[in-house]
Amino acid sequence: MTADGAMTADGAMTADGAMTAVPATTPRGAIALDDVRLSFPRRDGGRLEVLGGLDLAIPGGGIVALIGPNGCGKSTLLRVIAGLLPLDGGRATLDGEAIDGPDARIGLVFQEPRLLPWRSAADNITYPLELAGWSVARRTQRMTELTELVALDPGVVGNRPAELSGGTRQRVALARALALQPEVLLLDEPFSALDALTRERFDLELLRLWDRARTTIVLVTHSIAEAILVADRVVVMSPRPGRVVADLPVELPRPRSIADLDAAVVTDTAREIRRHLGDPGDPGDPGDPGEQPDDDRAAPPDDEAVA
Amino acid sequence: MSRSTLLSVALALVGFIALWTLVVAVSGFPPFILPPPWQVADRFVRAIMDGTIAPHLWTTLSEVLLGFAAGAGSALVVGYALARSALVERLLSPYLVALQATPILALAPLIALWFGPGLLGKVIICALIVFFPMAIATMVGIRSVDARLLELGRSLRATRRQVLLTLEVPAALPSIFGGMRVGVTLAVVGAIVGEWAGAERGLGVLVNLARGSLFDIPLMFATLLTIALVGIALYLIVVVIERRLVGAR
Numbered sequence: 001m002t003a004d005g006a007m008t009a010d011g012a013m014t015a016d017g018a019m020t021a022v023p024a025t026t027p028r029g030a031i032a033l034d035d036v037r038l039s040f041p042r043r044d045g046g047r048l049e050v051l052g053g054l055d056l057a058i059p060g061g062g063i064v065a066l067i068g069p070n071g072c073g074k075s076t077l078l079r080v081i082a083g084l085l086p087l088d089g090g091r092a093t094l095d096g097e098a099i100d101g102p103d104a105r106i107g108l109v110f111q112e113p114r115l116l117p118w119r120s121a122a123d124n125i126t127y128p129l130e131l132a133g134w135s136v137a138r139r140t141q142r143m144t145e146l147t148e149l150v151a152l153d154p155g156v157v158g159n160r161p162a163e164l165s166g167g168t169r170q171r172v173a174l175a176r177a178l179a180l181q182p183e184v185l186l187l188d189e190p191f192s193a194l195d196a197l198t199r200e201r202f203d204l205e206l207l208r209l210w211d212r213a214r215t216t217i218v219l220v221t222h223s224i225a226e227a228i229l230v231a232d233r234v235v236v237m238s239p240r241p242g243r244v245v246a247d248l249p250v251e252l253p254r255p256r257s258i259a260d261l262d263a264a265v266v267t268d269t270a271r272e273i274r275r276h277l278g279d280p281g282d283p284g285d286p287g288d289p290g291e292q293p294d295d296d297r298a299a300p301p302d303d304e305a306v307a
Numbered sequence: 308m309s310r311s312t313l314l315s316v317a318l319a320l321v322g323f324i325a326l327w328t329l330v331v332a333v334s335g336f337p338p339f340i341l342p343p344p345w346q347v348a349d350r351f352v353r354a355i356m357d358g359t360i361a362p363h364l365w366t367t368l369s370e371v372l373l374g375f376a377a378g379a380g381s382a383l384v385v386g387y388a389l390a391r392s393a394l395v396e397r398l399l400s401p402y403l404v405a406l407q408a409t410p411i412l413a414l415a416p417l418i419a420l421w422f423g424p425g426l427l428g429k430v431i432i433c434a435l436i437v438f439f440p441m442a443i444a445t446m447v448g449i450r451s452v453d454a455r456l457l458e459l460g461r462s463l464r465a466t467r468r469q470v471l472l473t474l475e476v477p478a479a480l481p482s483i484f485g486g487m488r489v490g491v492t493l494a495v496v497g498a499i500v501g502e503w504a505g506a507e508r509g510l511g512v513l514v515n516l517a518r519g520s521l522f523d524i525p526l527m528f529a530t531l532l533t534i535a536l537v538g539i540a541l542y543l544i545v546v547v548i549e550r551r552l553v554g555a556r
Contacts, residue, residue: 082462084458101464102462104464114455114456116478118477118556131463131465131469
């Protein structure tokens with residue numbers, strides 16, 4: 001993909017991110033993490049190990065959900081993939097190239113929308129395009145495409161974030177992350193602040209989006225149900241320092257719907273996830289292990305550490 | 308401005324004039340001590356019409372605007388450096404505090420001695436008095452920029468300049484405009500102080516002339532009224548620009 005959002009090298013992606021044909025080559029957006037280690041400085045002069053030799057391979061075009069206890073390094077791992085945090089050791093690559101900083105091929109949606117309050121929704125959506133030097137005319141055209149892509153009400157694009165509902169704000173954040181047609185979309189519990197019904201609707205819309213663009217998606221979530229509904233694989237992480245303790249395939253056919261959560265395979269997968277999380281829970285309930293937001297984002301993960 | 312706001316402003320003005328009239332009536336002060344409001348109003352209109360005030364007003368306005376621009380401009384740069392560099396803060400803070408702690412009244416004669424009675428000395432005094440509140444407001448505003456927005460900028464590969472212009476400055480604008488509101492009124496004070504320290508023209512000079520050689524106390528009050536109106540007008544201009552740039556967030 002070119003920086004200005006033109007067609008990809010394999011010619012598969014249209015301006016609105018829809019696939020016109022299945023690419024003949026391997027889908028782009030393959031992520032490989034090899035012995036990734038990361039620590040933060042602590043106030044006492046020591047180091048707090050957050051990621052301890054993590055290995056993970058995510059094929060291009062796949063959807064992987066990261067799940068694990070609070071503070072296990074899920075969000076930190078997302079920031080490593082986004083090129084926002086330098087590694088202490090190991091290697092992170094995107095399509096075979098080392099990730100050594102933020103990359104236009106990677107879009108990131110944070111837990112909170114992080115919209116610029118002084119800009120309208122439209123100007124927030126086109127912010128990455130503005131930074132990338134797109135002309136006003138092209139930005140406007142792309143904005144229209146993105147509005148349609150994320151099913152954003154065109155009537156609200158002139159409003160500022162304070163005038164939008166939580167769900168609409170998250171749609172705007174999603175559209176912003178998709179603006180430059182990334183090969184990889186990183187989602188850090190993007191729907192955790194939404195009510196259950198809205199969250200389910202967003203999960204299904206995410207699947208619809210993925211069906212059109214086949215972007216690699218890495219979703220951090222606390223919800224086992226959400227992980228199973230959305231992902232091809234659910235990666236379970238250990239408590240800090242984070243490592244992969246289980247990499248479980250979700251044997252659920254696509255396209256998926258909420259009704260699929262009643263399938264026996266979902267119960268089995270949920271049971272497996274719970275077992276690896278060390279949560280006895282209700283073995284038949286593919287619900288959430290907890291709704292508390294992860295607290296291990298860019299800032300050090302606990303009170304002992306300093307940035 | 309809403310109708311209720313206009314009404315409250317009008318009521319406050321009427322109340323002030325009523326109080327003034329009452330003080331004059333009750334105290335029995337002669338007009339050369341405290342002229343009644345209508346006498347001041349009459350003198351104000353005549354001084355405007357006969358061109359007594361205009362040349363002084365333009366001189367003071369020039370000093371205020373140039374001094375404010377110089378002081379605010381340099382304060383934006385220094386305030387940003389203070390916010391983003393611990394070294395700059397350590398090096399400059401003592402001097403800034405010392406400058407602020409030294410009364411401008413004490414510095415004005417020295418500046419007049421060094422730069423003469425012309426425009427430059429007044430501009431420097433205005434700039435000095437504007438500088439500190441503006442620099443501190445800028446520093447606080449930049450430091451208060453949400454770190455999560457800066458991370459967003461990094462994730463979108465914003466350059467240093469783009470971060471400054473599209474994130475830091477817009478986010479710090481409410482604080483910066485807070486400093487400007489204070490600074491622009493202080494600039495008027497700086498100009499008057501500068502004119503008192505030595506000048507040939509300006510509203511500060513006219514106050515001295517009216518009180519001294521002319522012994523025209525209503526004119527002195529009319530000049531004070533002009534100074535107050537200049538301050539209010541400039542303050543309102545800053546507020547209007549602030550509303551336009553900052554708006555509702």
